[in-house]
Amino acid sequence: MSVRAVIFDWGGTLTPWHDIDLVEMWGAYASAFEPEGDPRVLAERLAREEISRWRVQQASSGADGTGALDQLFLSVGIDVSTPRHGRALAAYLAHWEPHTLADPDALGLLGALRQRGIRVGVLSNTMWPRWHHEAVFSRDGLLPLIDAAVYSSEIPVAKPHADAFRSALAAVGEPPRTTVFVGDRPWDDVHGAQAVGMRAILVPHSRLGDQAVDVAVQPDAVVQRLGDVLDVVMAWDSDGG
Numbered sequence: 001m002s003v004r005a006v007i008f009d010w011g012g013t014l015t016p017w018h019d020i021d022l023v024e025m026w027g028a029y030a031s032a033f034e035p036e037g038d039p040r041v042l043a044e045r046l047a048r049e050e051i052s053r054w055r056v057q058q059a060s061s062g063a064d065g066t067g068a069l070d071q072l073f074l075s076v077g078i079d080v081s082t083p084r085h086g087r088a089l090a091a092y093l094a095h096w097e098p099h100t101l102a103d104p105d106a107l108g109l110l111g112a113l114r115q116r117g118i119r120v121g122v123l124s125n126t127m128w129p130r131w132h133h134e135a136v137f138s139r140d141g142l143l144p145l146i147d148a149a150v151y152s153s154e155i156p157v158a159k160p161h162a163d164a165f166r167s168a169l170a171a172v173g174e175p176p177r178t179t180v181f182v183g184d185r186p187w188d189d190v191h192g193a194q195a196v197g198m199r200a201i202l203v204p205h206s207r208l209g210d211q212a213v214d215v216a217v218q219p220d221a222v223v224q225r226l227g228d229v230l231d232v233v234m235a236w237d238s239d240g241g
């Protein structure tokens with residue numbers, strides 16, 4: 001069976017895992033939104049709301065999606081149409097920048113897959129808007145190498161829900177049997193992809209902590225660095241496996 005497409009998770013896969021303090025991250029938003037006040041109060045509210053949304057998504061196995069940042073802001077009473085919000089959002093996203101840099105292997109890997117006629121996709125559980133993900137990919141030279149991307153902020157479900165994977169397969173235009181998924185989460189990525197009939201490669205370096213789901217999954221392959229995905233995919237492509 002040939003491999004016609006490879007779909008990647010983003011956080012912890014195309015970009016290395018970082019431990020993130022969400023209150024600290026939202027502090028950048030709050031400081032820009034309320035320069036006179038104590039940023040901690042708003043930062044803690046936003047972090048609590050975000051964590052609660054991730055927990056609902058996880059508890060429902062993705063049947064409840066992540067939603068989008070705008071919904072998160074509205075649920076804490078922030079008017080997203082104001083310039084003040086726009087400035088604060090820009091400060092927040094800029095604060096994330098060091099944590100969004102692509103894995104050093106990503107550019108070479110995606111280019112090598114495309115050179116071999118293999119389509120490249122992305123499926124990410126994220127509240128961020130597409131335009132921001134595209135800016136991040138563009139900064140690192142990856143955007144022209146991605147044929148299609150599906151972000152859970154734009155669909156009603158999230159990984160590991162089958163409909164999230166089906167959306168990504170439809171976006172790259174390949175069936176599951178010729179498509180490989182690459183991710184860092186055994187439940188959301190490996191189990192979810194295998195459940196719709198894709199082969200799944202695990203990149204096992206993320207410290208998932210309480211975001212880990214206790215489940216036994218058997219990845220089709222495990223790679224110790226992102227660039228090793230190429231050898232696995234090429235072996236599957238040539239051996240009919």
Ligand SMILES: [Mg+2]
Binds near residue numbers: 009012184185
């Ligand atoms: Mg991930």
